[in-house]
Amino acid sequence: MSPTGGRPDIEGVRRAAWRQRLSRLDTLVSPYVFVSPFFLLFVVVGMFPLAYTAWVSVHDWGLLAGRGDFAGADNYRRVLEDRYFWNALRNTISIFLLSSIPQVLIALGLAGLLDTQLRARGLWRMSVLLPFVVAPAAVALIFGNVFGDRYGLANEVVQAIGLDPIRWHVDTLASHLAIASMVNWRWTGYNALIFLAAMQAVPRDVYESAALDGAGRIRQFVSMTVPMIRPTVLFVVITSTIGGLQIFAEPRLFDTQGLGGSDRQYQTLTMYLWELGWRVRDLGMASAVAWLLFLIIIIFALVNLLVSRRAGTLRGQR
Structure with a gap:
C-alpha cells in the first residue's frame, strides 16, 4: 500500500x-x-x-600443393586397398590388446592393495604416479636399452636361464610385447589412482558386514569392490581403448627410423597416418586414415559399453 x-x-x-x-x-x-x-x-x-x-x-590434397579436385570416396578406396593400412591395423590391435587388458587388471589389483591399511600409504600412492610424469622420450630410451637386441637387460636375463636372445626390434610379437611394456609401465599407476579414488567412496561398513559373514579380502574385492566401482571400470576401459588405438609415441621412439621397424612389423595406424601426411605428403589419404581410425575407436568403445552393460545385467539377474 x-x-x-x-x-x-x-x-x-x-x-x-x-x-x-x-x-x-x-x-x-x-x-x-x-x-x-x-x-x-x-x-x-x-x-x-x-x-x-x-x-x-574427400579431396586430392597435397601438403605443399594444397586443395585439389573433389575426390569423393577415392581416398578411402586407396587406403583400404593399401596393404600397409591392414598391416598397421593388425599391429595396432595387437599392441592395444597386449597393453590395455593387462593394464586395467594390474591397475585394479594395485588399487586394491593401496586401499588397504598399508604403512606410508601416501608415499606408495605418490610413487605409482611417477612413471606417468616421465617424458615418453625418456621412457623410450630406458626401455630401448632394456629390450636391446644385443646388450639389453631383458636378453641378459633370457640368456642367463639358458635361452636364445630375443630379437625385440625384429620379431613382430616380441616388438609388440616390448612396446606394450612401455605403455603399461607408464599408464598403469595413473589408472590405479582412478580406481583407488572410486574404492575410497565405497562405504567401509559394507566390508565389515562381509568380514562378519566370513568373506576374505579377495572375495570382498571380487564380489563387492569391483561391482560397486563398475562405472569407473567402464570409464578406464573406454579411455584405455581410445588411448591404446591412438598409440604413437612409444612405437615411434622405439624405432630410430620412425617407420615401425625394418618390415613395418610394429607400425601403428597413427604412424601410418603420419607417414602419409608428412613423408608421402598426401593429406587426403592421411585424413581418410584419421576418419577410419575415428570410426574404429567408436566401434571398440560401443562394444566395450555393450559388453559391460550385458555383464552388469547378468550379475543383477543372479
Whole structure:
C-alpha cells in the first residue's frame, strides 16, 4: 500500500516482478554460462578439426600443393586397398590388446592393495604416479636399452636361464610385447589412482558386514569392490581403448627410423597416418586414415559399453 492514498505501490510491484524474472533467468542461464568455455574450446579444438579433416579426406590434397579436385570416396578406396593400412591395423590391435587388458587388471589389483591399511600409504600412492610424469622420450630410451637386441637387460636375463636372445626390434610379437611394456609401465599407476579414488567412496561398513559373514579380502574385492566401482571400470576401459588405438609415441621412439621397424612389423595406424601426411605428403589419404581410425575407436568403445552393460545385467539377474 502507498503511504498516502492507500493504493498499491505499482512501481514496487513491478520492480519485485522484474527482480523475480531476473532471478529465474539467472537460475536458468548461469549453469550454461559456467560450462560454455569448455564447449567453446571443444568446438574450436575438437569439432572443427574433425569436420575439416572430413572435408580434406574427400579431396586430392597435397601438403605443399594444397586443395585439389573433389575426390569423393577415392581416398578411402586407396587406403583400404593399401596393404600397409591392414598391416598397421593388425599391429595396432595387437599392441592395444597386449597393453590395455593387462593394464586395467594390474591397475585394479594395485588399487586394491593401496586401499588397504598399508604403512606410508601416501608415499606408495605418490610413487605409482611417477612413471606417468616421465617424458615418453625418456621412457623410450630406458626401455630401448632394456629390450636391446644385443646388450639389453631383458636378453641378459633370457640368456642367463639358458635361452636364445630375443630379437625385440625384429620379431613382430616380441616388438609388440616390448612396446606394450612401455605403455603399461607408464599408464598403469595413473589408472590405479582412478580406481583407488572410486574404492575410497565405497562405504567401509559394507566390508565389515562381509568380514562378519566370513568373506576374505579377495572375495570382498571380487564380489563387492569391483561391482560397486563398475562405472569407473567402464570409464578406464573406454579411455584405455581410445588411448591404446591412438598409440604413437612409444612405437615411434622405439624405432630410430620412425617407420615401425625394418618390415613395418610394429607400425601403428597413427604412424601410418603420419607417414602419409608428412613423408608421402598426401593429406587426403592421411585424413581418410584419421576418419577410419575415428570410426574404429567408436566401434571398440560401443562394444566395450555393450559388453559391460550385458555383464552388469547378468550379475543383477543372479
